Amino acid sequence: MPINLNNSNVATRENRIGSITGYVGTLKDLATQSECGTLKGCSRCFSQSSTCLSSCALGQLCGIRDVALIHHGPAGCSVAAAGAYYMSKVMSKKRGVTSDTVYVGTDMNENDTIFGSTESLRKVILEVYNRYHPKAIFVSSSCATGIIGEDIDSIVDEVKPEIDVPIVAVHCEGFKSRIWATGFDISDHAVLQSIVQPPREGVKTNKINFKNFFESARPEIIEIFKRFDLEPVFLYCNSTVEELSHLSESIATTCICGTLGNYLGNALEEKYGVPYVRSINQCGIEGFEAWLREIGKVTGRSEKIEEYIAEQRAVYMPQIEEVKKELQGLTAVLGMGPGYTFEVSRVLTELGIKVVWALAWHYDKKYENGDVPPSMKYLLDNDIDFEASVADQQNYEVMNILHKYKPDMYLSRHPGSTVWAIKNGTPAIYVADEYMIFGYKHTLEFAKTIVDAIKNRSFEENLAKRSKLPYTDWWYQQNVDKFLEEVK
Amino acid sequence: MAKLLDKQRYKCALGAMQTVQAIDRALPILHSGPGCAQKLSENTGSSGYFSPNIFPCTSINEKDVVFGGVKKLDSTIENALKVIDADLYIVLTGCIPEIVGDDSGEVVSRYEDAEKPVLYAPTAGFKGNNFKGHEQVVDAIVEQYLKKSDEKIEGLVNIWADVPYQDLFWLGNIRELEKLISELGLIPNTIFGYKRGIENINKIPKAQFNLLVSPWVGLGNMKKMERKLGIPYLHYPTLPIGATETSKFLRAVGEFAGVDKDKVEAVISEHEDYYYYLIGRYADLFLENRVINKQFTVVADAQYSLGITKFLVNDLGLVPAKQFITDDTPKYYRDKIAEEFKKLNFGIEADVSFETDGYKIHEEIKTHDYHGYPLVLGGYYEKEVTESLKGNFLNVSWPHQDKVVFDDFYVGYTGGIRLIEDIYTVAVQRFN
Secondary structure: OOOOOOOOOOOOHHHHHOOEOEEEEEHHHHHHHHHHOOOOOEEEOOOEOOOOHHHHHHHHHOOOOOOEEEEOOOOOHHHHHHHHHHHHHHHHHHHOOOOOOEEEEOOOOHHHHHHOOHHHHHHHHHHHHHHHOOOOEEEEOOHHHHHHOOOHHHHHHHHHHHOOOOEEEEOOOHHHOOOOOHHHHHHHHHHHHHOOOOOOOOOOOOEEEEEOOOOOOHHHHHHHHHHOOOEEEEEOOOOOHHHHHOHHHOOEEEEOOHHHHHHHHHHHHHHHOOOEOOOOOOEHHHHHHHHHHHHHHHHOOHHHHHHHHHHHHHHHHHHHHHHHOOOOOOEEEEEEOHHHHHHHHHHHHHOOOEEEEEEEOOEOOOOOOOOOOHHHHHHHHOOOOOEEEEEOOOHHHHHHHHHHHOOOEEEEOOOOOHHHHHHOOOOEEEOOOOOOOEHHHHHHHHHHHHHHHHHOOHHHHHHHHHOOOOEOHHHHHOOOOOOEEEOO | OOOOEOOOOOOEHHHHHHHHHOEOOEEEEEEOOOOHHHHHOOOOOOOOOOOHHHOEEOOOOHHHHHHOOHHHHHHHHHHHHHHEOOOEEEEEEOHHHHHHOOOHHHHHHOOOOOOOOEEEEEOOHHHOEHHHHHHHHHHHHHHHOOOOOOOOOOOEEEEEOOOEOOEOOHHHHHHHHHHHHHHOOOEEEOOOEOOOHHHHHHHHHHOOEEEEEOOOOOHHHHHHHHHHHOOOEEEEOOOOEHHHHHHHHHHHHHHHHOOOHHHHHHHHHHHHHHHHHHHHHHHHHHHOOOOOOOEEEEEEOHHHHHHHHHHHHHOOOOEEOOEEEOOOOOHHHHHHHHHHOOOOHHHOOOOEEEOOOHHHHHHHHHHOOOOOOOEEEEOOOHHHHHHHOOOEEEEOOOOOOOOOOOOOOOOHHHHHHHHHHHHHHHHOOOOO
16 A cells, blocks of 8 residues: 555554454464455454553654654643653663653643634644754644544644744544554654655665664664674664654665564655565564575675574574473463564474464554565464464453463563463563564573573462452353454 | 643543552443553552453444444443452543543443442543542542441541552552551541452441541542531641651541540650651761752642641751642642641741643752752652752652552651651762
8 A cells, every 4th residue: 555645644554454453263264364355353342441552653753862742632641741751761871862852741621622722732832842942843633632623734734834843743543543553653654754854865875774662682783783784773762853864765674573663664665765674573593584684685685694694503503402492392372462473473383382372462464565464474384373363452351361271371562461361370471672582692582581481480379379360250251252243 | 721731740530540440349441542541550550450451441443433432331331240350340431432422421320230339430531630530430439329328437537538549659648547547546447459449438428527638639529428428527638747747637637536635645645756766866867968958849749749848847847949739739729728838837938839831840940049959859750850950859759760669658657757768768879
């Protein structure tokens, strides 16, 4: 689907790439149906709370240094400002830089929902600009402003002559999509619309755009890439507006998570011809090597990359083979975003762990370029199958599955999920850091972490013994798809 | 009218889900967008019996905005009762259903005969902040669930304090208040925290009186209970921290409850003796250090701004610089609260500003002459500005990033000691 940078609205993942949040079945069925176009998602007549797309969109943008975010809505929408302030301070400090990014709200009240508040918004924008002189300004809507029809695009257009930095409207009505990852697309869209410039003439670079979350492996990736004469530009945490303005000049774009990087990668390719590295992701050995080789192919560095792979294999593979012995035959359930679930499933299989059920918080039938996500294709090509479901962090479904399957471990990437597994007595591994399974070294560490988690179950047992679970016996007797219904 | 909310320190009315969460075995059911609960919850200390990702939610989508979401609300309540084991279910509405005009109250009324009580509190985000939302939840319990009781339990006192979770010390504070009240021979009744819950809610109408310990939050609830349930109330506006204020507090409660004066004095002197034994031992630390000066600023909601100011002035002999109240206190309470800041020892009066714009607060902190290192007790936002002034910073108000609190507290005699410990733990990390 072509990317339209003339309009500040991004179509949701549901509408753009047919993503779904409700499905129960098997991996093979899910993939086959999405390949032949027959997959239809379900909705639920009972659900538990999940995540707002604005958290993903604005959470990404507020990682950029020295910008301003203006969240137009009631105080609950902009409450993320507190966390954003903290993140921006600690993450910049960790990197040894400073960030004066500000995230403000407009504390909309009842009168504003009746009479509108675009005039107040205009004043707020100008005041924020005068106070902080940010390098760019993002003006976001909310559910309330969206429904009453506040025209933030017009306000942004109106103030443009008075503001000499990029300013753009960011449409974050939370009801638009059940897929919070739509927020990632929204943030990419805003950056592409307002900050990214066409490549300057004659500029030659060895830069590669690297879309990630919190750049914990930044120093080691810089080291690795030096060997290939590549310079990674990490996005968006600690990015500068200046850096972002030149994304179109890089020789390629890659990402740590397909869900996160897909929109930007495809847009830069489509609009500026920056190739997007399409492969399974860097988790595990298979993933890491496939990814490196793809980078080699795209950037013409295959020889150096093969050298690196051979060298690292010699160091790490014997150690990984050793630790694998302790993992043989263990069973796992996992729940993550689709950018990780089907990647981590592959890694677990590599390590000899049997995946009994994988939950993806949503599922993208196809990526922007029309292909089935590479991680799914890999599993299918390698004849790997297990039970799978798509649930937007529906905790009661996770608990139903854990209760029935009693796996040796539960792996999750989202806050508020692992604790329930533990209360169920299931050891849990929180795969929060996106680099936790990155490449040889971290795959080895990941395997060892699993061994440790399985070895000492004291905390799980102590807590489980004393915890009453909040779900009724009735629920545990139901099938996990009890509340799924066809979308009408 | 919409305004610039810079360095925001409160949530919206739907934040009242945390008030519900603080009632043991009470479950909020949200008629809202899918991500409201996650946004409005805390990162730590939320994984009890119910956590925000357990809260049933209608997760309103585009279709519901157009066609209304009452059907989804109905099926969500119906199934929540089947799937989740709670004692009390409180439906909270967010912005969307109130703008599009869903009759959520009508849907909830269909569950009048359900096995467990199902209540409803309108908490649209644009209706006010979480302080207001907190009051809405208590009001919902009073209006829709409680009935006037002819039977009274002698000495039973309902204690109400500030907003759970917004107040990092809510659990410890309310337990300590209970403890102090018990020492007077009264029977405390609270509804928040461990093993309180529905049974204590049921006892509310039987109380001799309501005790509200807060500058303003909950005053409306007290009036409502007085009208509907015939329960008189004592409003003690200052969160008592340290000996001076706690002794005053005990005298006020004792007098209102008709407790024998000698008994009250006996309780007080036992506490004060130990308190001053501790203070005496550490007086050297207060007097002989190079990094804590006399002047301080508190940036917090009304309860901590007032409580800590009184404590630092009347107990520790510090001098107030400007104080800030950041909870968007309703205008009609402001004068009375500002008056309280004038009732300090030696005729000292503290200048207080009701300010929600953090930029302005920081500008004032930066320009004030603290005669040396400033002492700033505030939200996490004040950390950097205080450090830039070489001052001492303690994170006492939301947002909390610098401190993990399970059940620690600042209220009472012991609470005062805890606060001193925290302040000087910061100070001793520097050259003294």
